[in-house]
Amino acid sequence: MASAIIIGAGPAGISAGLYLHRGLPATDIRILTKGAGTGSLAQAGLIENYYGLEAPISGAELERRGRAGAERLGLTIAEREVFGLRLNDKVDGFLVETDKDTMEADVVIMATGAAREKPLGLPGLEELTGHGISYCAICDAFFYRGKPVGVLGAGDYALHELGVLLPIAGEVSLFTNGAPAPAGVPTSVTVYTEPLQALTPAPDTTPHRLAAVELTSGQTVPLAGLFIALGTAGSTILARKAGALLTDDGRSVRVDEHMATNIPGLFAAGDSIGGLLQVAKAVYEGAEAGLAAVRYLRQKSRPQSST
Ligand SMILES: Cc1cc2nc3c(=O)[nH]c(=O)nc-3n(C[C@H](O)[C@H](O)[C@H](O)COP(=O)(O)OP(=O)(O)OC[C@H]3O[C@@H](n4cnc5c(N)ncnc54)[C@H](O)[C@@H]3O)c2cc1C
CATH class of the missing domain: 3.50.50.60 (FAD/NAD(P)-binding domain)
Structure with a gap:
């Protein structure tokens, strides 16, 4: 059938x-x-x-x-x-x-x-999409083997993307962008609940590539890749x-x-x-x-x- x-x-x-x-x-x-x-x-x-x-x-x-x-x-x-x-x-x-x-x-x-949802108004987002910003872990995780990556989101979809990245990437972080941390985040994942302020490109790359995310406190977290998994x-x-x-x-x-x-x-x-x-x-x-x-x-x- x-x-x-x-x-x-x-x-x-x-x-x-x-x-x-x-x-x-x-x-x-x-x-x-x-x-x-x-x-x-x-x-x-x-x-x-x-x-x-x-x-x-x-x-x-x-x-x-x-x-x-x-x-x-x-x-x-x-x-x-x-x-x-x-x-x-x-x-x-x-x-x-x-x-x-x-x-x-x-x-x-x-x-x-x-x-x-897209994290609208986040400086650097459009410019760095495809250059460190991804919307698909299963498609792009391979390019970040052993590298520090993050997932932006706080729901089940974000947890799913973490699960795809964990066996492949190096250090994996979750950025909830102001939302509370969801239950069930694997212990090896570092969770940042502060909102994101900007995406920082590496200065010497053409086209620019993501180098870090900046939180509203001014703290900078170095990242090779950020996977957007907001909402559904x-x-x-x-x-x-x-x-x-x-x-x-x-x-x-x-x-x-x-x-x-x-x-x-x-x-x-x-x-x-x-x-x-x-x-x-x-x-x-x-x-x-x-x-x-x-x-x-x-x-x-x-x-x-x-x-
Ligand atoms: C405030 C407002 C007022 C509106 N007023 C009118 C009006 O007066 N007249 C009019 O003709 N139109 C109006 N619209 C537009 C209309 O509602 C939409 O055009 C229409 O509903 C689109 O139908 P859809 O089936 O494409 O999507 P939707 O109705 O958005 O349905 C999407 C479906 O996909 C599901 N879904 C999404 N992601 C996933 C996922 N990952 N896994 C499983 N399921 C998923 C959702 O659960 C939902 O069942 C209005 C819209 C809004 C927001």
């Missing part, structure tokens, strides 16, 4: 699930979410510009209805926070790493909503992990008109691909991604003709 994982249970993810289910009912479809109320939709007070609403309803109520309708049709919605996405070369599919387990799928549709891994981070391309500004996943990324079997829809951030667009793109996934799975299951 073909399997599909949809990351996100907002309008885009649910819509993708509905169309995939209709097109290939036998597919094992799992829609993963951080939980009810975790996407943009739940933050919308009243929605009145979406088709079919006789009276305005809250975003939370629209989300509840969307999920209930999908479950009524037999779709499975599971609470899982996704940390990682990789190609599974053995079976020509994907491995989706979550806070509870690692799941396999033939296709993945990313519908995690708009781009997640959104679609752009997951796309990078799988090797998929982003838009030129790096804020959205790059897709074609059928919501396909450059990686066969990997799709994205909704706020995660940018443009008009509205429910109507997310629902349309989810439908398009679901139908494109149906075509992909049909093609994949066709016997290859021998030449």
